[in-house]
Amino acid sequence: MTIPCVLSIAGSDSGGGAGIQADLKAFARSGVHGMTAITAITAQNTVEVRAVEAVSPGMIKAQIAAVADDLGVDAVKIGMLGSVATIEAVAEALGRLPAGTPIVLDPVMVAESGGRLLDVDAEESLRERIVPLVTVVTPNVAESRVLARAGEDVPLEEVARRIHALGPGAVIVTGGHREEASDLLFDGERFESIPGERHPGGAAHGSGCTHSATLAAQLAKGRSLMEAATAAREIAGAAVRDGLREVGAGAGPVNVLGLRS
Numbered sequence: 001m002t003i004p005c006v007l008s009i010a011g012s013d014s015g016g017g018a019g020i021q022a023d024l025k026a027f028a029r030s031g032v033h034g035m036t037a038i039t040a041i042t043a044q045n046t047v048e049v050r051a052v053e054a055v056s057p058g059m060i061k062a063q064i065a066a067v068a069d070d071l072g073v074d075a076v077k078i079g080m081l082g083s084v085a086t087i088e089a090v091a092e093a094l095g096r097l098p099a100g101t102p103i104v105l106d107p108v109m110v111a112e113s114g115g116r117l118l119d120v121d122a123e124e125s126l127r128e129r130i131v132p133l134v135t136v137v138t139p140n141v142a143e144s145r146v147l148a149r150a151g152e153d154v155p156l157e158e159v160a161r162r163i164h165a166l167g168p169g170a171v172i173v174t175g176g177h178r179e180e181a182s183d184l185l186f187d188g189e190r191f192e193s194i195p196g197e198r199h200p201g202g203a204a205h206g207s208g209c210t211h212s213a214t215l216a217a218q219l220a221k222g223r224s225l226m227e228a229a230t231a232a233r234e235i236a237g238a239a240v241r242d243g244l245r246e247v248g249a250g251a252g253p254v255n256v257l258g259l260r261s
């Protein structure tokens, strides 16, 4: 039996809580081989994003082609993209992957600590160039309202419908910032609520990255969208519950591998 190979196209978090670093831990948790195409390097900790440096579009495309040409890509997770130039490079590279490769997009916009991770002028490119290409997009509530251009008065179901109309296969609005912490899945026909316990005392820096990386890993393993979404909710929730509250002065990193010394 060959192990699935899953590619994360995302930014590096020097604090190890989110981004590429979270994705590799989540891939290991789901028992797949993780590969990376780094889009940007952030100088970041649990309190703030101090600096961001984009990787060149040519180097991003080269990383994706290098792994696709040799190891093969059974699923993709996309996280921080940052700028219009990066979005163009990633859209081009995705077009060269075999048709039907599952692609999960976590539309990262702002870090939990508040720093911007997507240029405001890149929101439209994300909507037009990436969202229509993906199998499933996993915004949190705030990101879903930006993607759908919907204010607070629009019900979440309608927000999900508007995002689906942009062209992805499905939408999962994640519930970390909702009172009941349940995720909402819309596949274009039906809504499914994916419930789970809320862990208010946990540590949630990297929860969205962990969720989307787990979703990609589970799809690479051949799970259905509902099975993969259920596993991603469970694993991300447990990673928040077991999160490293004592690490850093801000929101501590999630702990998807259940590490304790």
Ligand SMILES: Nc1ncnc2c1ncn2[C@@H]1O[C@H](COP(=O)(O)OP(=O)(O)OP(=O)(O)O)[C@@H](O)[C@H]1O
Pocket: 018, 111, 112, 139, 140, 141, 174, 175, 176, 177, 181, 182, 183, 196, 197, 198, 199, 200, 202, 204, 205, 206, 207, 208, 209, 211, 232, 233, 234, 236, 237, 240, 241
């Ligand atoms: N306090 C919590 N208790 C239980 N589950 C949580 C909690 N916070 C987040 N989750 C779960 O983690 C996953 C990610 O959700 P969330 O809405 O936090 O994403 P996000 O805001 O994009 O995360 P991030 O800010 O790390 O990018 C979802 O499945 C969500 O239900």
Ligand SMILES: Cc1ncc(COP(=O)(O)O)c(N)n1
Pocket: 010, 011, 012, 013, 018, 019, 020, 042, 044, 079, 080, 108, 110, 111, 112, 113, 117, 204, 205, 206, 207, 208, 209
């Ligand atoms: C490189 C990178 N990618 C994604 C996030 C979002 O994660 P969070 O919202 O938990 O800060 C981040 N902070 N840094």
